[in-house]
Amino acid sequence: MDKLDKLKNRLLSQIDKTNPIEAEKVDRYVSMVDMFYKLQKEAIKQPIIEIENGSQHFTKSNPALADMNKINASLISLGxxxxxSAPPGIDGKGTGYDPDDLL
Structure with a gap:
C-alpha cells in the first residue's frame, strides 16, 4: 500500500462514507496531493529553468513551484x-493555544 492509499484510508476513516459529498472531498484531496508530489518531483529536478526566446536568454524559477503553492493553498482550504486542521480548542479537546506555543 503506497502513501496515497494510506492517506485515503485515513481520511475515509474520519468521514461518513455514505455521504457522497464527503467522499468526493476525500477523492479531491488525495488527487491534489498526488499532483503536488508530481510537481515537487519535477521542481526538485530543475528548480531553475532557462528560457530562450530568439536572441533573449534568461533564467526563472520553475513554474511548478508556483503551481505547488496554489495546490498547497487549496489543500489547506479543503482540509x-x-x-x-482545526485550531486547538475548536474540537472541545483543549482550551486554546498554550503560551508555550508562541515560543
Missing amino acids: KDMGL
Whole structure:
C-alpha cells in the first residue's frame, strides 16, 4: 500500500462514507496531493529553468513551484472544510493555544 492509499484510508476513516459529498472531498484531496508530489518531483529536478526566446536568454524559477503553492493553498482550504486542521480548542479537546506555543 503506497502513501496515497494510506492517506485515503485515513481520511475515509474520519468521514461518513455514505455521504457522497464527503467522499468526493476525500477523492479531491488525495488527487491534489498526488499532483503536488508530481510537481515537487519535477521542481526538485530543475528548480531553475532557462528560457530562450530568439536572441533573449534568461533564467526563472520553475513554474511548478508556483503551481505547488496554489495546490498547497487549496489543500489547506479543503482540509479545513473537511475538519482536518482545526485550531486547538475548536474540537472541545483543549482550551486554546498554550503560551508555550508562541515560543
